[in-house]
Amino acid sequence: MTNLSRRDALGSIALGVAATAAAPVEAVAQTGPAAMAPAFSGGHKPKPLGFDPTKLTGISEKLIRSHWENNYQGSVKALNMVEGRLGAAMADRDLPPVIYGDLKREELHRTGSVILHELYFEQLGGNGQAVGAIRDALARSHGSFEAWEAEFRRTAMALAGGSGWCILAYNHYTKSLHNYWAWDHTNGPITGVPLLVLDMYEHAFAIDYGAAAAKYVDAFMHNIDWAVVNARFGAAIAT
Numbered sequence: 001m002t003n004l005s006r007r008d009a010l011g012s013i014a015l016g017v018a019a020t021a022a023a024p025v026e027a028v029a030q031t032g033p034a035a036m037a038p039a040f041s042g043g044h045k046p047k048p049l050g051f052d053p054t055k056l057t058g059i060s061e062k063l064i065r066s067h068w069e070n071n072y073q074g075s076v077k078a079l080n081m082v083e084g085r086l087g088a089a090m091a092d093r094d095l096p097p098v099i100y101g102d103l104k105r106e107e108l109h110r111t112g113s114v115i116l117h118e119l120y121f122e123q124l125g126g127n128g129q130a131v132g133a134i135r136d137a138l139a140r141s142h143g144s145f146e147a148w149e150a151e152f153r154r155t156a157m158a159l160a161g162g163s164g165w166c167i168l169a170y171n172h173y174t175k176s177l178h179n180y181w182a183w184d185h186t187n188g189p190i191t192g193v194p195l196l197v198l199d200m201y202e203h204a205f206a207i208d209y210g211a212a213a214a215k216y217v218d219a220f221m222h223n224i225d226w227a228v229v230n231a232r233f234g235a236a237i238a239t
């Protein structure tokens, strides 16, 4: 949000998301059809939690609600704002590339944040017991399921003390499963489809665990809904 505030101060782009999304015909005539194009619609809406946040094991309702309301919802709002300003910028040919680059970088950053957080919350609420084809596939790809889990935890802990995401992904190019280290919302595996994502930003665990990231990783593993992960795997290998 700091970057957005700084860009706001630049004052170089006046139009916000509300004006863009609801632009009347007259406004479209002035700013061009690109202002209404889907790429700049700024119409993302936060997805509600699909589980009861009071029922997780070792992760408090307070933490989940703070994460959902402040971090995830904040990124949804920021993405909508950035898309609206990009739409407005289509009519501003004099906008310096360096300013446009700031918006494009923030578009990438916020898009990653929104998607990863939606995947994160969607896969919680389970009992942590791996099921289905994904369990067998991980056992084949890593020697055993236990070996995969150990490597996933090790990858996650490599981000502890900093920030980022630990991502189990199916890589379409290599046709293989890997645990990837992603240092921020933009640092995803090329051609990788995220199957299981672990938020290692401190906002994901500090309320409950302070800096004790390993205890948070333990709690996370106990709350995975593997049916969701298995469905993602099925969809990934089918395409």
Ligand SMILES: [Fe+2]
Binding pocket: 067, 071, 072, 117, 199, 201, 203, 204
């Ligand atoms: Fe987060």
